[in-house]
Amino acid sequence: MAERSFVREVEELKLGEGEIFRGEGILAITKALLQSGVSYVGGYQGSPISHLMDVLADARGVMDELGVHFESSASEAAAAAMLSASVMYPVRGAVTWKSTAGTNVASDALSNLSSGGVTGGALVIVGEDYGEGSSIMQERTHAFAMKSQMWLLTPRPNLPSIVEAVEAGFELSEASNTPVILQVGIRSCHVHGQFVAKDNKRPAFTLRQAVENPRRDVNRIVLPPAAYIHEKEKLESRWPKAIDFVRDRRLNERFGPEEGRIGLILQGGLYNGVMRALQHLGLADVYGACALPLFVLNVSYPLIDDELVAFCAGKDAVLMIEEGQPEYIEQALSLILRRHDVQTKLAGKDVLPRGGEYTSQVLGRGIGAFLDKHAPELLGNRPPVPSADAILATPEVKALAGVVPARPAGFCVGCPERPIFAAMKLVEKELGPHHVSADIGCHLFSILPPFNIGATTMGYGLGPASASAFNVEADKRPISIMGDGGFWHNGLNTSVGNAVFNRQDGVIMVVDNYYAAATGGQDILSSRAENAERSTNNSIVAAVKGVGAKWVRHVDRTYSVAKMRDTLKEALTTPEKGPKVIVASSECSLNKQRRVKPIFAKAVKNGERVVKERFGVDEDVCTGDHACIRLSGCPSLSVKHTADPLKDDPVAAIDNGCVGCGNCGEVSEAAILCPSFYKADIVFNPTKTDRWLARLRDRVIGFLQRRRDARRVSFA
Amino acid sequence: MTVHPNFPAADQPSRLSTDKPLSVAILAMGGQGGGVLADWIVAAAEGAGWMAQSTSVPGVAQRTGATIYYIELLPERDGVAPILSLMPTPGDVDVVLAAEFMEAGRSMLRGLVTPDRTTLLTSSHRSYAVGEKEVPGDGIGDPDSVVEAAGIAAKRIVAFDMQTLAEKNGSVISATMFGALAGSGVLPFAREHFEAAIRAGGKGVEPSLKAFAAGFDKVAGNDRQEIVPKAPGKDLPEPPVTVGVPALDALLARIAALPESVRPMAYAGARRLVDYQDPNYAAEYLTALEELRAEDERAGGAAKDWRFTENAAKYLAVAMAYDDVVRVADLKTRSARLPRIRREVGAKDDQILGLTEYMHPRMEEVAGTLPARLGHAIENRPKLFAALDRIVNRGRRVRTDRIHWFLALYAVAGLKRFRRGSLRHEREAEHWTRWLALARRTLPANYDLAVAILSARRLVKGYSDTHARGNSKFDRVLSAVPTLLPQAEGGAWMERLIKAALLDEEGKALDGALLTVASAYETT
Structure with missing residues (x-):
């Protein structure tokens, strides 16, 4: 059972030719796989592609209908190894995981796969967990593509481009007998957009056909002398075929005017950010018009030398915009220009930051610096760029830095860990x-x-x-x-x-x-x-x-x-x-809450006797030392200021989010904290016996309490 | 490569459109439904015929961490889809929705709120971060900083407690936020489009619509900036002249004889001690206070607002109303408790409430409750003490809703009348006498320091290990008194030491502060 159910969204996967698909990037990729006649899909969950796995798990009906095999792989290595089905047989397969963490795990299988090459299209869809909110080390998938010689697609971050990249990726893989990596950024995975759907396709050649008619070719196995042949094949056959395919299918894109003294070259994934930055500089508009020539690398590897040479030739300078480090593409481009003796100046991470996420603000500054140096006239009368610098410099906003608390992810309410x-x-x-x-x-x-x-x-x-x-x-x-x-x-x-x-x-x-x-x-x-x-x-x-x-x-x-x-x-x-x-x-x-809550609500509705547990704190007993919080950290165990003039520090308090897991009580018991915690059992739909007992208890306890109240001398 | 021919020539930049998307950033904590809110905004925009793009960075940020959702909205033009950004640019955001008050602060720190264009809609409720909660003192961030910053950073502010409003309407904060957004009129969509988006969501539609309407009504036609609710003020009423009970009126008469500025605190102290023990005990407190007041007067307290007496009124009451088993049993068996708990946990009248207390008595507490001589006798026999501890010392789940357990606690609470002869009382009284003596000795020489010595009592709190640590901090702070005595700013230093002692559990900050004091004064 996954955290989020996609049963409703799965309906979108059934759309046919010409219908408009609306939804998340991840769901669009799933739809594109089905439109491409994929035979099998595997992968390992992890942000940002968890939802892709969850969608596939929920889409069993659609997949069965099309004869697509889906597996939740034990690890990324297992998923990558699964692609071996496409080595000998003309079946299309796709696997997915979080990169670069998952790519590290998968790399053994990926190396073997790319060495021997594939017959059917093999697509590795990686969610690049890079930049703000990332939970892993900041590294590039690009390095894996280069070292194993797998082609790397980096489509523009909109649904039609991503969907097209999936379809073209399979074709590229088959045309060049090479596995292909489709890299999507964390935000593209969760971007909401739309595209015009096509019919889903049943695989032409089924896995059943494959397994019943086994084929083998010892030359596809990484063992000498085949391993040496593979290297030769990679360089002499697969690489040129890939270049031809990328060029012929026009996978890379050109935007802006035909001519210009300067130009920008960028990874597809950065396109929207670059366009926004250019808009701020007065050089583009929100509908895609652009005053500068742009070269968009929807394929980041391999680079198509003659396309790049043609773009750069005759220009004074180009700016290579490439996120992450090292700057592999800039290095390669530098080599390409040198080899072709193109004298265009190359800028890149000299004006842009060497690391970190390329937000539109960062891009705007970098592009601005590039233009200042090479084509200042394009900046015109320099309209003011959106900036928060003035307000950020005020003492009032600066003071917030000392007040706004860090809020990293943490354990949930009721977490058993x-x-x-x-x-x-x-x-x-x-x-x-x-x-x-x-x-x-x-x-x-x-x-x-x-x-x-x-x-x-x-x-x-x-x-x-x-x-x-x-x-x-x-x-x-x-x-x-x-x-x-x-x-x-x-x-x-x-x-x-x-x-x-x-x-x-x-x-x-x-x-x-x-x-x-x-x-x-x-x-x-x-x-x-x-x-x-x-x-x-x-x-x-x-x-x-x-x-x-x-x-x-x-x-x-x-x-x-x-x-x-x-x-x-x-x-x-x-x-x-x-x-x-x-x-x-x-x-x-x-x-557990997701599982139990509906059951509980139903039982209450049906008039069954059910008990809800919740914890609370006796404010009078709490001395405000917060030892309980230091041993718990539960989001629903919090503090509150009290009106008691004799208490300086806030007391512990439990909010309505409490699920009654019992941790507060157990901790205070085990650590011998104060006795201020209580557990309240709220009995829904009490039975007759419950009521009778409660009345009896109320009578006895109430009598004793009234007796003591009567004797108590009190100001109140 | 694919060449897209629909671009203007380089010499015709005037053909660029000046249209801009409306941009909305949502700052929320994982689990607050920020994703649902983003989906609703997209659906409302699409329903109104606009293009909408939302993005987020969920992942582990979902687990209670701070996270941002970002949405851009623009009408389609001539069939050309706009190119929308996947993340907000500082200085370029029209609407910021913050699902918690400090998150509004975070949005300003990130430059998402600028005075020329940003409408800031924020819930004014607080959900404290671990860093605020875990300190032994008061680590809660000052909301006034956010109020002040918002005052200059936002073009318009809409702030109210969206969380409570949502709860009142049986829904979650995303629904009231959506209502506030609709009601504010910052997005050019009709109310029907917003409501249709909720309906299309299909889950918990009715409560969501109700909470939406509540949020909408709160904002629509009410452009006034709400005042952000503050922490409750301290309950410090002026003492009444009479309450009609002779024993209490006698106390009131003595309080009335104290300097005016001291009276509310002395009244609070007396109230606590009557509640804790009896009017005689409160009278004893007032006797001590009157003596301290006389000394305060000799030290020129009248010119110092009687700060020494007032502080003594507070902390002596705290010291005398020490937490013991009798007190806990008393508080847990009072008649007012059950209705309060029913309210707190939201139990309805037809529901039955069971109550379990988590207690862990040790032999120390039992011995403390015994008459002083007997308590001493047991403590002086370590083997016996250990044997008894083995019987006593364990976690106990006390069902105060059941008659037998209630009776047991009721009986313990009844031991109140023996309290003043108990071992614990002997120890506590000895402790506060020593502490007061130090303050009194200091008073003639260094008024401020004497006041601060009284404040140090704040450090004594908690149970068992926590209590021991508090006591040790108290002792360590007071160990600086001889050094600080001759210093004019000794009182300020002592206050700093107390503050440092409340920063962390182990007292590392206190150690550092003590070293600073030592290096500042001991060598000179």
Whole structure:
């Protein structure tokens, strides 16, 4: 079950020739795959392409109708390996993941795939998670395209261009026997727009035909001497074919006037930003008219030398606009101009920042600097460019910097991972700090306040492996953390297997929340939901024991903070050597609420007796020390100013977002905090017995309270 | 390459259109429904025949982190689709919608709000960030900074509590924000287009429409900038002359004899102590206060607004109303509590409420409640103490809605009459006597420092470890008194030390501040 359901949007995938598709970029790509007669699709979820996987999962009906096979791959490596179906058979396949993180994982298969080459179109759709809001290291997919010689499409960020790139990508792949990467930026993935649809196409050659009529060709396998042949093929056959195709199909685009003393060359993905920057400079309008010649690289690799030479020749200077570093295209362009002896001056990252996101403001400044140097007359009377500099310089706005709090992502209300880290904090207070190797997933939020736990994170499922150097004689053991997503992605083998084999004397905490939660709540092997399409309910504990771990503890309710604490303490202090594996399980709160809320509402409506739990704080008892918050961080556990003149500091307060997970109470109990927390059980549709008991209790308790009230001397 | 021929010649820049899209940025926190709001705005625009493009950067930002949604809107012209930007440009945004008050501040910090064009629609409610909540003191950001900045940065401001309005209408903040946007008239679409967008969304339509209407009405025809609600003021009424109870009227008469500026705080203190114990206890408090007032007078307090006496009125009451098990049991069994909780958790009349308290008594608390001699006797026998602790010390889920548990707490609350003979009381009284003595000794030499010594009592709070840490900070802060005594600005330094002590749990900032004090004065 994914975080967001696309069942409604999937209807858009059924549109036929001439109908207008309206929706998100990701959905448009899915539609384009179906229009291209794709045979199989795989991938691994992750921002920004999670929704693509979720759409495909929800689109099973449409896919079955067309005979398209879809898989949620175990990892990007599995997805990339899946493309091997297109090596021998004329079937089109597409896989998708987050780049560059996923491309790193997939690179082994991608290298083998691109070396041997493909028969059917093979498309790798990567969501480039670069710039603001990115959750990964800032690197370029471009490097992978170059080193493995895969063609890289970077279409303009609008739906028609992206859809066309999918269709052309398959053709390019087939024409040049080379896998193709389609790179879309994080915002393009989520851009809402429209395009004119075509009919969906059934694959001409089916996977069934392929598997029943196997073919083999030893020359497509990476082994000497074939490997040497591949290299020759790449350079002498596939590359020229690709160049011919890109040129003949006119995949790159020219905008603006035919002639001009200067020109701009840009990656397709930057087109809208560049146009907005030019508009601000008075050199373009919002409908696409432009006073400067633009050369848009919808194909960033390979570059088409003669197109670029033709564009640059006769111009005084061109500006290469390329996001990310190193500036591969600028370097290549420089070589092209030199080889063709074109004397046009080349600007690029000398006027533009070397790194960082190219926002329209950044682009405007860079282009402005370029024009100032090479064609100042184009800037005309220099209309004022939109700017917030004046207001940002005022003391009032500057003062905000000290007031507006950082607000990084964090654990959700009711998150079952929070008590795990609360327990770790409690153990830390007893046994001192430990080296903690963190991993990828929601649990990585533990590195932020209030927990401040975790020293490094090396990759998905690599937490325990990244603690392996500390397998030395010492008085403290390293702790490593890994989520269930990371565990099945890579961790079982690379981390747990590795630790068992090398007798790694450390603690491995597997955070099991029943889903790949950070990527949107997709099911995985150990998910506890019954999934009609997949095999779920496979035990992490059994898997760990299966690879030979001996000391394994399962805490099947992470909210038991005291139990979590004691288990962790035991793992850190037991004389037993080798890995100590703790599997801490509780359902992801976000997904649980999504699952449970409708059921609850229905039960209430049907008049069934149901109980809703919620926590609260007795304001009078709270002394405002906020120790509970430092051990919880729950968004619904907050603070509020009080009217009590004897209290200086705000007191704790729980808002209506509380889902009654119990963490507050368990933490205050385990850490011996103040007794101000209470749990309220609200009984909906109480039974007769409920009512009778409540009346009895009210009578007795009310009598005692009235008795004491009567004796109490009070100002109020 | 594809050549697009529809461009003007370079020498004819006048052919460029001057049309600009309307740009809308939404600043929200993950989970607030910013995506839904963006979809509604797109749908409303498309319904009105405009082109609309929205983008976002969800990903992990969804998990309660700050995130931005961006929308551009423009009518189609001659069948040519406009080229719209995927991110806002500072200085080029028409409407900023902030789903929380500090997020409005963030939008200004990012340059998205400029006085020439930006309408800022913001909810005035606060959702505190972890960094604001986790400090042991008051870490809440000052909303006035946002008010002031908005005053000069925005062309127009619409600010009210959209969160509460949404909750009142059984919906979520995105619906009231959408209503406020429609009501503000900044987008050229009719109300029907906005409402049609909600209907087309198909989920929770009725509550959304209701909340939308509430937001719309709040803004439409009401261009006045709302005043952002502040934190509640302290409840410090002037004492009444009489309440008709002789024991209390006697207290009131003594309070009336105190300097005028001290009376509200002394009244608050007396009220607390009557509630905590009895009128005699409050009388004891007033006796101490009267003595302190006399000393204040000798130290020239009349010219200093009686700050020493007022501070003593506050913190002595806090010290005397220390938190013990009796107090907790008393508060948890009072008749006013249940109706308050029912209100807080939103329980309806026909619903039954169960209550569980999370308590973790230790032998320390039990011994503290015993008569002082018995308590000492047990504490002096470590083995016995440990054995008893093993029985007592564990987390307990106390069902105060059930008769037997209620009776147990009721009985503990009844121990109030023995409180003043308890071990805990002996300790607390000894602690506050020592603290007051230090303040009194300091008073003639350094008035401000004496006032600040009283303020240091603020650091003593919490239970168990937290309480111990608070006490240790209190001691460390007061350890600077000898150094600061001869310094004219000693009081200001002490206030700084207190502030530093409230910045973090371990007291790292305090350590630094103490070093600063030492380096400033000890060598000279």
